[in-house]
Amino acid sequence: MDKKFVVTKQLSKFFLLLTVFLIILTSFQAYASSERYQIVEGGSIVRDLVTGLEWQRCSVGQTWNGSTCVGAALYYNWSASLNMSALGGFHLPDIDQLATLLYCVQSDRYGWEDGYSPCGGFDDQVPSINNQYFPNTPRDWYWSASSGYSSGVMGVHFGLGGVFNGLTSSGHVRLVRVAQDDSRYQIIAGGSVIRDLVTNLEWQRCSVGQTWNGSTCIGAPSAFNWYEAMNIETSDGFALPDQNQLRSIVYCSNTNKYDSNGNQQMCGQLGQFNSPTINNNIFPNTPANSSGIYWTSSESFSNNQISNVLSFTTGGTLVSEKINPFSVRLVRMSQENIRYEVIEDGSIVKDLVTGLEWQRCSLGQKWNGRTCIGGPKKHYWQDVLSFEPTDDFVLPDIDQLATIVYFSDTSEYGANYDTLDCMIALKVVPLVYHL
Numbered sequence: 001m002d003k004k005f006v007v008t009k010q011l012s013k014f015f016l017l018l019t020v021f022l023i024i025l026t027s028f029q030a031y032a033s034s035e036r037y038q039i040v041e042g043g044s045i046v047r048d049l050v051t052g053l054e055w056q057r058c059s060v061g062q063t064w065n066g067s068t069c070v071g072a073a074l075y076y077n078w079s080a081s082l083n084m085s086a087l088g089g090f091h092l093p094d095i096d097q098l099a100t101l102l103y104c105v106q107s108d109r110y111g112w113e114d115g116y117s118p119c120g121g122f123d124d125q126v127p128s129i130n131n132q133y134f135p136n137t138p139r140d141w142y143w144s145a146s147s148g149y150s151s152g153v154m155g156v157h158f159g160l161g162g163v164f165n166g167l168t169s170s171g172h173v174r175l176v177r178v179a180q181d182d183s184r185y186q187i188i189a190g191g192s193v194i195r196d197l198v199t200n201l202e203w204q205r206c207s208v209g210q211t212w213n214g215s216t217c218i219g220a221p222s223a224f225n226w227y228e229a230m231n232i233e234t235s236d237g238f239a240l241p242d243q244n245q246l247r248s249i250v251y252c253s254n255t256n257k258y259d260s261n262g263n264q265q266m267c268g269q270l271g272q273f274n275s276p277t278i279n280n281n282i283f284p285n286t287p288a289n290s291s292g293i294y295w296t297s298s299e300s301f302s303n304n305q306i307s308n309v310l311s312f313t314t315g316g317t318l319v320s321e322k323i324n325p326f327s328v329r330l331v332r333m334s335q336e337n338i339r340y341e342v343i344e345d346g347s348i349v350k351d352l353v354t355g356l357e358w359q360r361c362s363l364g365q366k367w368n369g370r371t372c373i374g375g376p377k378k379h380y381w382q383d384v385l386s387f388e389p390t391d392d393f394v395l396p397d398i399d400q401l402a403t404i405v406y407f408s409d410t411s412e413y414g415a416n417y418d419t420l421d422c423m424i425a426l427k428v429v430p431l432v433y434h435l
Contacts, residue, residue, distance in 0.1 A: 035374055036110070037133045043067075046133045049373050050110075051100050052179045056090055057134060059142075060173040069136045075170040078153050081143040089253035089273045090175035095146035095154040097176055099163050102156060103130045128161030134174075141171040178256035183371075185282045190214070194282055198258075199248050200334040204238055205283060207294075208328040217285040226307045226322035229295040238330035243298035243308045243317065245331055250315045251279045264317035277315035283329075288313050293326045339413070345369070353413075354403050359393055 038047040039057075044064040046055045058064050061074030076084075085091050103110050105126055127137045139159030146154040148165035155166045186195040192212040194203045206212050209222030224232070229240050247259045252267035253274035267273040274280075276288040286292065292312040300306035300319060309320045320326070341350045343357070347367035350357045361367050364377025384395055406413050 037130065039133070047179050048100065049371065050368050051097070052181075052369065053093075053097060053100070054177050054179045055101070055134070056086065056175045058174075059137060060084065060175065062136065069134075073136075073138050073140075073172045076143070076173055077170055078143055081171070081173045082145055084173055084175065085272050086175050087271055087274070089177040089256075091177065091254075091272075092143065092145045092173065093176040095144040095156075095163060098142060098144045098156050098174075101129050101134070101174075102158075102161055102163075104128055104161055127158045129158050137174075138172060141166060141168055143171045143173055177253060180251065180253065180256070180279055180281065182279065182281055184258070185279070187282075195334055196248065199245070201241075201245060201248065202332050202334050203249065203283070204330045207286065208232065208330065210285065217283075221287060221291050221327040223291070223325035224295065224328055225325055226295055226320075229326075229328045230297060232328065232330065234330065237332040239332065240295060240297045240328065241331040243296040243310070246294060246296050246310050246329070247317065249279070249283070250277050250310070250312070252277060252315055265315075267315035270314070273315070275314070276312040278312050286312055287327070291327050293318070293320075295326050295328055351403065354400070356396075356400060356403070358404065 036048060036050055038049055039045070040047050040054070043066065044057050046057050047053075048055065058069035059073035060076070062069040062071045064070075081092055100111055127134075127139045129137050131137065137158055140157065141164075142156050142158060144154050144156070148154045150165070152165040154163065155168075155171060156163055184196060184198045186197055187193075188195050188202070190212075191214060192205050194205050195201075196203065206217035207221035208224070210217040210219045232240065247264070250259050250267075251257075251274075254268050254272045267277050276286045276292050278286050280286065294310050294312065296308045296310060298308045300308070305322055306319050307322050309318050309326055310316075311318060339351060339353055341352055342348075342360075343350050345367070346369060347360050348357055349360050361372035362376035363379070365372040365374045387395065403414055
């Protein structure tokens, strides 16, 4: 056989293997970087699972068309940028927030720490941002809300991949808000009831007149005068909430807090916060129009013909004559004592019934301060048995593991693993701490 042919064949095989390796490596890097972001609200918003921030996917001036950002990112001076806001509580990011978007394709690294640029100050000819999630971002200067030194303003250059103290007269803008946190709520009763783990109240997920269809609230809320609302009876103990109870589910997106406007005023100026002022993931299809005004059981001290109402359009408390028609959401005290206590940095959960402490995430996942990110890693049982304890956490026995099985339809814990319906498949590995 011709030696030249043999060498060429071997080289071809080598380059084929190298190409496959590079494809796998590139795919792994893309997957690793994509684990950080979650697309929400029809694709126009990106949630950062590490920082808890939510970003408009397009720069100001561009438009999301369902698949990408179209149009040109506009230039603004810093004064104009500083006062920018958008419906839903979006605003100009500070430099620490904006710098978290820095991303270098070469190193597959994010962020800016102690003067470190993920791209090392090297222009790699692509925008130093994750283009999969922020398409058509210009390789140019973006403003932050943070002042710099020598009359400068801090910003990020998504061409050079760094944070700079800028003296430029114009730049682009991308707006941000803090992501809504659902961790205080527990969904029970097949999804139709919400338990607030902070106040220990349980809420009907839908307004009276709406129906829970297994995934959302359908229909429109019914309107009642105050006397009718006070006399609504249910077989499971729900009733009209008082003012303080109803205010506890007011959510102001511009502050990322519940009942942050404790003075009973609006969440802020219109356009600075999401409307309705409630967690829409938890209480879907709450109206933001005139039907978004809800009765409370709290009467006026000075006039018994007047009662307090709450507007979920603005988050503010109002007063109204009792004969007016408004919407109703019902509440009751929790039917179950709080079973779990979140401890340490949030990564550990203590079961107050069994006295066991659990790692909140399965092995292979990471706690980012808000949730578990990444996928659980599967292990063979014999390998799991040989794991060295970490901070006194060990593999649970079957009786321990069964205690965290939860049936939402009956609100009961504990698996009957003697029956086929409740058999447990040990595919992932949570670890438990012996107290």
